[in-house]
Amino acid sequence: MTPPTDILDYRTQSPEVSAxxxxxxxxxxxxxxxxxxxxxxxxxxxxxxxxxxxxxxYRREFMCVIGPSGCGKxxxxxxxxxxxxxxxxxxxxxxxxxxxxxxxxxxxxxSYTLFPWLTVKQNVLFGPKMAGQKGATVESEARxxxxxxxxSKFENSYPHQLSGGMKQRVAIARAxxxxxxxxxxxxxxxxxxxxxxxxxxxxxxxxxxxxxITILFITHDLDEATYLSDRILVLKANPGEVDEIxxxxxxxxxxxxxxxxxxxxxxxxxIDELIHPKNKGGxxxxxxxxxxxxxxxxx
Amino acid sequence: MSGSLKKARExxxxxRRELSPQRSSVLTIVSxxxxxxxxxxxxxxPFLWHPDVQLxxxxxxxDVSTVYVAGDRVSKSYFPEFQEAVxxxxxxxxxxxxxxxxxxxxxxxxxxxxxxxxxxxxxxxLIQNKWIKxxxxxxxxxxxxxxxxxxxxxxxxxxxxxSEENLAIVEDNWKAMSAIAPxxxxxxxxxxxxxSLIPQGKTSNPDYLPxxxxxxxxxxxxxxxxADGDRPSMVQRIGHSLQIVxxxxxxxxxxxxxxxxVCGTYPFFSRLVEPFTDFFRYMPAPTFSTLLVAIxxxxxxxxxxxxxxGTFFQLVLVTANxxxxxxxxxxxxxxxxxxxxRQLLTRVVVPGILPNLYDDLRIxxxxxxxxxxxxxxxxVKSGLTEFIExxxxxxxxxxxxxxxxxxxxxxxxxxQILSLIKGLVFPxxxxxxxxxxxxxxxxxxxxxxxxxxxxxxRSASGTT
Ligand SMILES: Nc1ncnc2c1ncn2[C@@H]1O[C@H](COP(=O)(O)OP(=O)(O)OP(=O)(O)O)[C@@H](O)[C@H]1O
Ligand SMILES: [Mg+2]
Numbered sequence: 056m057t058p059p060t061d062i063l064d065y066r067t068q069s070p071e072v073s074a075x076x077x078x079x080x081x082x083x084x085x086x087x088x089x090x091x092x093x094x095x096x097x098x099x100x101x102x103x104x105x106x107x108x109x110x111x112x113y114r115r116e117f118m119c120v121i122g123p124s125g126c127g128k129x130x131x132x133x134x135x136x137x138x139x140x141x142x143x144x145x146x147x148x149x150x151x152x153x154x155x156x157x158x159x160x161x162x163x164x165x166s167y168t169l170f171p172w173l174t175v176k177q178n179v180l181f182g183p184k185m186a187g188q189k190g191a192t193v194e195s196e197a198r199x200x201x202x203x204x205x206x207s208k209f210e211n212s213y214p215h216q217l218s219g220g221m222k223q224r225v226a227i228a229r230a231x232x233x234x235x236x237x238x239x240x241x242x243x244x245x246x247x248x249x250x251x252x253x254x255x256x257x258x259x260x261x262x263x264x265x266x267x268i269t270i271l272f273i274t275h276d277l278d279e280a281t282y283l284s285d286r287i288l289v290l291k292a293n294p295g296e297v298d299e300i301x302x303x304x305x306x307x308x309x310x311x312x313x314x315x316x317x318x319x320x321x322x323x324x325x326i327d328e329l330i331h332p333k334n335k336g337g338x339x340x341x342x343x344x345x346x347x348x349x350x351x352x353x354x
Numbered sequence: 355m356s357g358s359l360k361k362a363r364e365x366x367x368x369x370r371r372e373l374s375p376q377r378s379s380v381l382t383i384v385s386x387x388x389x390x391x392x393x394x395x396x397x398x399x400p401f402l403w404h405p406d407v408q409l410x411x412x413x414x415x416x417d418v419s420t421v422y423v424a425g426d427r428v429s430k431s432y433f434p435e436f437q438e439a440v441x442x443x444x445x446x447x448x449x450x451x452x453x454x455x456x457x458x459x460x461x462x463x464x465x466x467x468x469x470x471x472x473x474x475x476x477x478x479x480l481i482q483n484k485w486i487k488x489x490x491x492x493x494x495x496x497x498x499x500x501x502x503x504x505x506x507x508x509x510x511x512x513x514x515x516x517s518e519e520n521l522a523i524v525e526d527n528w529k530a531m532s533a534i535a536p537x538x539x540x541x542x543x544x545x546x547x548x549x550s551l552i553p554q555g556k557t558s559n560p561d562y563l564p565x566x567x568x569x570x571x572x573x574x575x576x577x578x579x580x581a582d583g584d585r586p587s588m589v590q591r592i593g594h595s596l597q598i599v600x601x602x603x604x605x606x607x608x609x610x611x612x613x614x615x616v617c618g619t620y621p622f623f624s625r626l627v628e629p630f631t632d633f634f635r636y637m638p639a640p641t642f643s644t645l646l647v648a649i650x651x652x653x654x655x656x657x658x659x660x661x662x663x664g665t666f667f668q669l670v671l672v673t674a675n676x677x678x679x680x681x682x683x684x685x686x687x688x689x690x691x692x693x694x695x696r697q698l699l700t701r702v703v704v705p706g707i708l709p710n711l712y713d714d715l716r717i718x719x720x721x722x723x724x725x726x727x728x729x730x731x732x733x734v735k736s737g738l739t740e741f742i743e744x745x746x747x748x749x750x751x752x753x754x755x756x757x758x759x760x761x762x763x764x765x766x767x768x769x770q771i772l773s774l775i776k777g778l779v780f781p782x783x784x785x786x787x788x789x790x791x792x793x794x795x796x797x798x799x800x801x802x803x804x805x806x807x808x809x810x811x812r813s814a815s816g817t818t
Contacts, residue, residue: 138686156513158692168687172782184692185701213782226687232693 062323072304077286082113085269086135086237091144093130093295103301104130106294107144111268112237117260118274118281123330125253127295128273132241137273148236151305158182161230165242166191167206175201175225175274176210182233203262204255220251224258231262237269244279253311267283278324287322289329298329377542387772388567388613400557402742408558411479413440413550414471424478426546427561437552439787444523444549451546462545470526472496473550476504476599483511498538507630514554523549564752573756576741588741591603592760595737598654598729603722604660607715610669619703628674631667639664639725645657657729657736664725676710709780716772723765 068076093105104127112118118130133139135146141309146153146162167178169178179197184188204224206217214222223243230238244252256279263270274280280287287301304318313319364374372499373381379728395400406427416422417439422428424443428436438463450458457465474497480486486496503509504521505528516524527548534544565570581587586594617624642663680703730739738757777785778799 136686136690138689154685156689158690160690162687162690164683164687164794166681166683168681168683170684170688170702170706171782172708179695181688183702185688185692185694185697214781239690293422 059154060334062216062322066327068302068304071306072302073324076286076302078094079113079116079236082115084111085114085116085148086112086151088131089147090133090147091110091126091146092133092142093120093134093139094142095242103294105134108295108297109289110297110300112271115267115269117270117272117283118286118288119261119284120271121275121277121280121326121330122290122295122298123292124275126290126292128275128290128297129241132239132271133288134148136160136239137239145345151222152226158186159235159236161233161235161238163223163226163243164231165239165245167214167219167226167246169222171228174211174213175206175217178225178295179229179232181229186233197232200232201225203231204228204258213311218251220255223247223255227262231266231268235268238271242273242275245274252276252300254281257311259283264308276324280326281319281322282314287326289326291329299325301325312323345352366769371667379565381668382585394566394804396563397559404557404559405430405759406560407555409553409555411475411516411520411551411554413475417442426642428555431556433553433555439528440550440552444552447547447549456546460547465545466543467542469548470494473501473549474696475551476500476524479514479516482514485509485511494540494766495538499529501531502536504528505532513527514556515554517554519654520551520554525552546767557796561695563613563751564755568754569759570753572750572752573759576753576756581601591737592764594654594728595730595739595761598657598737599663599719599726600655601658602725602729603665603719605658606662606669607718610666611673611711611715614670614673615677615699615703615707617674618707619699624674627809631670640728643646643728647733652733654736660729660732661725664674665722668721669714671710672714672718676714677707679710680706682744700807709776709785712772712779716769720765720769725763726761732755 088110091105092103095102095104107130118312120131122128130139135139137151137153137160153160162187170181172286173181176194176197179200180193183193183197198207198210201207204227206221206224206228209217209221214225218224226243227238247255259270260283262268272280272283274283281303282305284301284303287303289298289301290296291298301322303322305313305316305317307320365371366373366377382410387701389727392625406426407430409424412424413436413438450456470789473494477486477497478493480497480500481488481491485500486493490496501524502513504516505525510516522534530546531544548581577588579587581590613623613697617627639660643656643660646659646663650656650659685698685702688698692703726737727739727742730737731743735743738761742754742757745751762767773785777783
């Protein structure tokens with residue numbers, strides 16, 4: 056992808072944009088990751104999945120994590136959720152170190168993880184029930200969450216009666232019903248078709264805007280990252296390290312029309328540069344035998 | 355134009371392509387009809403197999419000690435030899451009768467006794483033709499009368515009929531008999547030797563393959579025998595067998611499922627329990643039978659224990675594996691939602707594995723069935739197996755087949771019913787959606803559902 060030459064570098068920010076990000080950084084830090092390293096021991100040598108990762112997420116920020124496949128995105132989010140333990144370093148939530156999974160960090164997985172034996176409402180009530188909450192107020196709150204993701208009609212349906220997008224919406228409602236400090240999402244829309252994914256992104260932005268919630272969102276889709284994020288954490292592979300933290304200059308509220316705005320394209324181009332550095336060479340790098348006859352080309 | 359849009363015919367054979375419901379039902383019926391058809395063909399078409407001859411009429415051979423009676427089977431190759439031997443015996447007798455010493459030195463009383471036997475050789479034919487009743491097999495007066503009727507051609511045996519050859523012998527004998535007395539008189543009975551009837555028979559299968567109609571008739575008979583003394587009726591026997599299968603199986607499930615779930619959940623218990631269980635299940639359960647009798651003494655306890663031993667170890671391992679197959683992400687999701695270790699077990703693992711566990715138990719119930727016969731042979735024989743054993747020893751295989759088929763049917767229908775109601779027990783599985791629209795279930799559940807709806811409506815209107 057060659058960028059239009061007249062496009063501005065996303066780093067030459069307008070005064071409004073810089074003002075926005077300095078305001079963001081004045082907010083309290085919800086999640087801070089300090090010098091995080093993860094080494095998987097294995098028979099043929101240890102695999103360093105993450106190498107001294109450092110970053111902070113501010114309150115009500117929407118941050119995306121992007122990087123080439125195998126760079127450790129899932130490993131990172133699983134450590135944050137407490138499902139995996141770090142080799143060294145620390146994860147602080149509101150300044151307190153986290154140990155093990157807990158309801159203060161909600162998680163939405165790429166695979167569908169609704170409990171098949173519970174209805175939509177029972178799924179949403181799962182977290183509160185584990186905390187020993189029950190009664191009419193908890194029930195009506197659960198209904199509100201379901202209404203928020205637009206599934207009121209399905210509150211008594213079982214997961215196998217829902218489409219993929221609906222399942223992920225329930226998963227989001229279920230995670231939010233616990234009132235977590237931060238919502239961790241590992242490619243939650245990865246399995247959905249393009250149209251549904253686009254819808255889900257708008258949904259998520261709406262929910263995020265109306266709630267006091269911080270979101271850390273993993274994706275490998277440049278559009279998705281640019282459309283959703285305040286800032287984008289770009290990781291590089293082998294070992295997984297922070298490459299750059301991009302401050303997205305696209306103003307909010309975001310709309311689909313902005314996909315062709317110069318800021319949007321510039322941001323996408325920058326990410327592309329970071330995660331596919333070799334692709335700059337163009338066609339010369341392809342060593343692929345011609346399988347069609349000369350003169351049979353479409354042009 | 356529309357002619358070219360003709361729908362392509364679905365092929366009957368396509369790799370992993372589902373057949374239409376109609377075709378599936380047709381094939382299901384054929385799958386049962388085909389074996390039945392083969393059985394009937396082999397039974398009723400003599401040219402297919404029929405290696406034996408079943409005697410309708412037997413005879414005594416003086417030169418052989420083996421005695422065949424009507425109903426016995428002899429091989430096709432032996433039968434002509436048998437007939438030939440009796441014929442030449444008759445030839446010798448004729449020579450002897452025309453000689454100086456027609457009795458050949460035998461006493462008159464012994465010849466009379468032998469003659470009465472010849473007379474009675476006709477009995478099976480007479481009974482089958484309903485000339486005399488079952489209990490008249492030793493009623494010599496009636497038999498004598500029948501001989502007279504046959505000889506004078508006033509009546510004919512129809513099915514089975516008497517061969518021309520034998521009819522001639524009957525006439526010959528009757529001349530000698532009627533010369534002494536027209537009716538049977540025990541003391542005034544012919545004392546010159548009578549000719550022997552030549553064996554008659556029809557081709558048949560060996561006795562271990564009775565024909566469908568015989569099995570059906572035997573089945574009806576078997577079920578109509580009432581209980582008497584210490585001989586239970588067939589229904590009581592079935593009840594007893596069910597008690598042993600389900601007793602052993604339920605005990606195994608009651609103990610085995612919790613152990614299996616714990617093993618599948620905690621690697622600690624898996625390491626502690628499973629290696630030994632894995633070893634133990636290779637020891638065949640029947641080898642424990644004498645031991646079990648020593649421990650549990652008589653009656654049903656050792657039998658139930660044998661079914662238990664045969665199912666339990668398998669059940670623990672299968673349950674543990676099913677538990678381990680539970681989606682890891684479900685457990686992780688539950689943890690991020692704040693579930694404690696104990697809650698993971700009770701709120702996620704247990705409900706999560708139930709549908710698969712249900713299927714496992716269905717399969718293991720099938721296993722338990724296979725132990726039934728061995729279990730019922732332990733200690734004092736009992737139940738259906740005792741009946742099979744007894745009848746089998748007398749070679750009454752037509753009585754054995756209904757019981758074997760019955761055991762199969764009970765097992766088969768139990769499994770079918772369990773699989774049908776799975777959808778009701780677990781409405782959230784794929785089977786659940788299927789079950790909701792199943793015509794049989796709809797019909798069965800109509801009344802309970804109606805009652806349920808009425809009840810919920812009333813309580814709803816009661817609260818508002
Ligand atoms: N349990 C594990 N044991 C050993 N190595 C692991 C384990 N989990 C992950 N890894 C390694 O860590 C690295 C990062 O994996 P991870 O799944 O976090 O990548 P990812 O960025 O999420 O990739 P993708 O975009 O394909 O999802 C990979 O090289 C992987 O092989
Ligand atoms: Mg991943």
